[in-house]
Amino acid sequence: MSGAVSTPQTAPATADRAPSGVGARILRAQGLQIVFILAVIVVFFSALKPDAFLSVSNFRGIVVNTSILAVLGVGMTLVIVTGGIDLSVGSVLVFSGVVADKTMKALGGQGWGVAAVGLLVACACGLGWGVLNGVIIAKGKVPPLITTLGSLGMALGFSQIMTTGIDLRDVPDVLVNNIGFGNVFGQVPSLSVISLVVILLGYVVLHHTRFGLYTFAVGSNAEAGRRVGIGVDRHLIKVYALCGLLAGFAGMMNLSFFQSTTISGQSNTNLNVIAGVVIGGTSLFGGAGSIFGTVIGLLIPSTLQNGFVIIGVQSFWQQVVVGAVLIAAVFTDQRRRARSMAGATSRTHPLLRLRRGTPPQGEPR
Amino acid sequence: MTRHRYLAAGAAAMVLLTAACSSSNTASSSSSGGTKKNGPYKIAFVQGVAGDAFYITMQCAIQAEAKTVNATVNVQGPQKFDPTLQTPIVQSVVSTKPDALLIAPTDVSAMQQPIAQAQKAGIKVVLVDTTLKDPSVAVSAISSDNLGGGKAAFDAIKQLVPGGGKVLLVSVQPGISTTDDRAKGFQQAAAADSTFKDLGIQYDQDDPQKAAQIVSAALQKDPDIVGIFATNLFSAEGAATGIRQAGKQNQVKIVGFDAGPDQVKALKDGTVQALVAQQPGTIGKDGVDQAIASLKGDTVTANIKTEFTILTKDNIDSADGQAAVYKSSC
Amino acid sequence: MSVLLEAVGLSKAYGHVEALAGADFDVKAGEVVAVIGDNGAGKSTLVRILSGSEQADSGTVLFDGRPVTIANPQDARRLGIETVFQDLALAPHLDPVQNMYLGREVMRRGLLGTLGFMDVKSMRAGSRRAFDDLGATVTNLTGPVGSMSGGQRQGIAVARAAAWASKVIFLDEPTAALGVVQTRNVLDLIRRVSQNGIGVVFISHSMPHVMEVADRIQVMRRGRRVATFRASETTMEQLVGAMTGALAQDGAS
Numbered sequence: 001m002s003g004a005v006s007t008p009q010t011a012p013a014t015a016d017r018a019p020s021g022v023g024a025r026i027l028r029a030q031g032l033q034i035v036f037i038l039a040v041i042v043v044f045f046s047a048l049k050p051d052a053f054l055s056v057s058n059f060r061g062i063v064v065n066t067s068i069l070a071v072l073g074v075g076m077t078l079v080i081v082t083g084g085i086d087l088s089v090g091s092v093l094v095f096s097g098v099v100a101d102k103t104m105k106a107l108g109g110q111g112w113g114v115a116a117v118g119l120l121v122a123c124a125c126g127l128g129w130g131v132l133n134g135v136i137i138a139k140g141k142v143p144p145l146i147t148t149l150g151s152l153g154m155a156l157g158f159s160q161i162m163t164t165g166i167d168l169r170d171v172p173d174v175l176v177n178n179i180g181f182g183n184v185f186g187q188v189p190s191l192s193v194i195s196l197v198v199i200l201l202g203y204v205v206l207h208h209t210r211f212g213l214y215t216f217a218v219g220s221n222a223e224a225g226r227r228v229g230i231g232v233d234r235h236l237i238k239v240y241a242l243c244g245l246l247a248g249f250a251g252m253m254n255l256s257f258f259q260s261t262t263i264s265g266q267s268n269t270n271l272n273v274i275a276g277v278v279i280g281g282t283s284l285f286g287g288a289g290s291i292f293g294t295v296i297g298l299l300i301p302s303t304l305q306n307g308f309v310i311i312g313v314q315s316f317w318q319q320v321v322v323g324a325v326l327i328a329a330v331f332t333d334q335r336r337r338a339r340s341m342a343g344a345t346s347r348t349h350p351l352l353r354l355r356r357g358t359p360p361q362g363e364p365r
Numbered sequence: 366m367t368r369h370r371y372l373a374a375g376a377a378a379m380v381l382l383t384a385a386c387s388s389s390n391t392a393s394s395s396s397s398g399g400t401k402k403n404g405p406y407k408i409a410f411v412q413g414v415a416g417d418a419f420y421i422t423m424q425c426a427i428q429a430e431a432k433t434v435n436a437t438v439n440v441q442g443p444q445k446f447d448p449t450l451q452t453p454i455v456q457s458v459v460s461t462k463p464d465a466l467l468i469a470p471t472d473v474s475a476m477q478q479p480i481a482q483a484q485k486a487g488i489k490v491v492l493v494d495t496t497l498k499d500p501s502v503a504v505s506a507i508s509s510d511n512l513g514g515g516k517a518a519f520d521a522i523k524q525l526v527p528g529g530g531k532v533l534l535v536s537v538q539p540g541i542s543t544t545d546d547r548a549k550g551f552q553q554a555a556a557a558d559s560t561f562k563d564l565g566i567q568y569d570q571d572d573p574q575k576a577a578q579i580v581s582a583a584l585q586k587d588p589d590i591v592g593i594f595a596t597n598l599f600s601a602e603g604a605a606t607g608i609r610q611a612g613k614q615n616q617v618k619i620v621g622f623d624a625g626p627d628q629v630k631a632l633k634d635g636t637v638q639a640l641v642a643q644q645p646g647t648i649g650k651d652g653v654d655q656a657i658a659s660l661k662g663d664t665v666t667a668n669i670k671t672e673f674t675i676l677t678k679d680n681i682d683s684a685d686g687q688a689a690v691y692k693s694s695c
Numbered sequence: 696m697s698v699l700l701e702a703v704g705l706s707k708a709y710g711h712v713e714a715l716a717g718a719d720f721d722v723k724a725g726e727v728v729a730v731i732g733d734n735g736a737g738k739s740t741l742v743r744i745l746s747g748s749e750q751a752d753s754g755t756v757l758f759d760g761r762p763v764t765i766a767n768p769q770d771a772r773r774l775g776i777e778t779v780f781q782d783l784a785l786a787p788h789l790d791p792v793q794n795m796y797l798g799r800e801v802m803r804r805g806l807l808g809t810l811g812f813m814d815v816k817s818m819r820a821g822s823r824r825a826f827d828d829l830g831a832t833v834t835n836l837t838g839p840v841g842s843m844s845g846g847q848r849q850g851i852a853v854a855r856a857a858a859w860a861s862k863v864i865f866l867d868e869p870t871a872a873l874g875v876v877q878t879r880n881v882l883d884l885i886r887r888v889s890q891n892g893i894g895v896v897f898i899s900h901s902m903p904h905v906m907e908v909a910d911r912i913q914v915m916r917r918g919r920r921v922a923t924f925r926a927s928e929t930t931m932e933q934l935v936g937a938m939t940g941a942l943a944q945d946g947a948s
Contacts, residue, residue, distance in 0.1 A: 209811035228798030265449030
């Protein structure tokens, strides 16, 4: 054979690199940016109203108000990382709360036993809707946007049928007193502790387990996953199931906090969660995302609203600012992806893709 | 690596900043049940929903009265009449440590805890318009005599349709004390009158579009409805639209609760035949007075029921009529 | 040397398009076979069938002399056959290590492994070894593969196939969009892989590369194998002739 054999190059030692390069470079930069944005917001309001804004009880309030959204955010992050979306989370939250409420009322009693059954029922409902979503999306090949739009309507509709549109309020006292408004270690709200546990579990699963790796793989290149033997369809079902399960769990948290099924109060929850996830740096195109980013991304709107109320400005401004931040976040994400993925060609937006598993572009042709 | 460290440092800095600068607020700074003899007073007013002429009128009166008692007012309101939206606002408002909180709770039980926490923080709470399951957290509760108002609405329908017939109620959502009472007053009066048939209550979640749909559908089902009672502003708005869409302006008489600018126009146009106007301005003014009285340590009236005015095409242009109309801006 | 993988009389039709009409194929251990042919000759179809992505309508596939059914890519992998298609099947957001071990992750021992925790350290070491052995130029083991050049990506994909394959590797147009230096690297890679005793089969449109690196060249035309040449004994003209049908010859290798 003609031609010299080129000398193989060796790479520098990589033993102590930071873990998992799953778009990690992209993300760390984005993660830093949104922490910075949150810091700017905190500094801004602190400067204007230090005693009102910059206080432990105020931050407690912000954290408590974001706790339920954070639980939903964990599930949504996983779904969006696969390149999908789940619009049904708010309705599933309501549905799970309604069924749990009815069950607990039927059982009677105010104690932990009843509450435990309610929790199981709520999670089972959430899981059921999640599995339904997953099967329709993975096996039925119906785009996630449409599927979850449909299940959004169905879950909410069923909730309204079961309650004739009237909120149920049968929540055992133990739940309200200990979970909804209780504290652990004195000042730390139980609701937030529960939320934190879910967040930490979500972080470990997404960023350190094979399940999380496959989630990124499916979002990055589902076809490649299929070729190497990853059960892509099964994995998608699991991811949507998990998202639904967390929505059911959140339904129980919601019930404990509001003592009501809040049927009409969750119509914007799905979009609020998605906004938080996207602001936090998770790419709508799939393949990159972070739980930490989601948490910060959810804290930004909550902090903004809190700040605006405190400085006496109409909280309508919060919507304006959050909308702007959302666009800015996706814009920077696009720019960074374009710079990072050398040679990536434009892709059909995943929400508009008509078939799951469309082979990705971005390879040399 | 380096970026990781920046992240950790940034987070740590924020925590330290909070700890260092946080005022000792866990011990509530404002009077723990104590008094504040002189101003300036800080009042927070949390509406039931923003953009509603009823609450805007209340806001105008509160701001006017506040000026006379040396108080400033921070007005906030959720986008929808819903406790999930009102709760974060209440929590934020509590952080501003006002002397008094005037609030229209969006749910009798869901708002109990958040408002209780305001009271625990030493804030004087006055419930305006709607109330709570346990109103003892407030120093005073002020609202219209909604039961009486509902009955008056029925009387107005009876006057408009002396022959009797089918009547429908369009209300907001069970659990809202005011609209529940209005419906109750109306239904009690209707039950006592055999010439009228009560078709029951439909709920529109304070969405005029939904109210319009409900009325259109109801008219399809029962084309011979003679009267509709809409228990609040948005419901009345939507019901009037629904009737207009069905082309039944002359056939169906509507009595609405609340007299916002749109309803008054509808009254003048003839789409609505009577309006039961509350006195949100009086409620607001009384709310401020009770709050200040409580802060000063004077006697407080725990329960105030304000009155209403029945507006028809005949009296809308009189001085009293005009005074009863709600404002859409101060 | 024994024939590792052999196909006899494969036929495959898509609707009324006959992609393969009784095609034959064979590759020996340690041999580099190039499959060439004009567009529509059936090269890609042949590879897809032999790698398990599709099923032939009729015909036999023999592995080590025994008839086998390759019903899906997993069957192929179990036999020791790996394939690199034109799209490389790499996940652009994942790093080279994660791509290398995708679907075949090394789990931690014990409870942690069952919970889903992976042994990243050993996978990293294994990848490093695989890349070095094959001379694939991968400098950054933790960056996303999508940010690497086409040549590096090709290198990773081929190294992945080479690392896992124990018998045969199929490469579909491995040098199609690469520059001169990157092509050189890939061809060297192919050579090295075959030196490990693995049969390498690659489809190419580039005659010079084919002549340079292949031991044997199979020409396909209209869904069947029309000629087999030893690379050292043939010329470009002969190959082109066989491809276009100017020369019709089915002969011994």
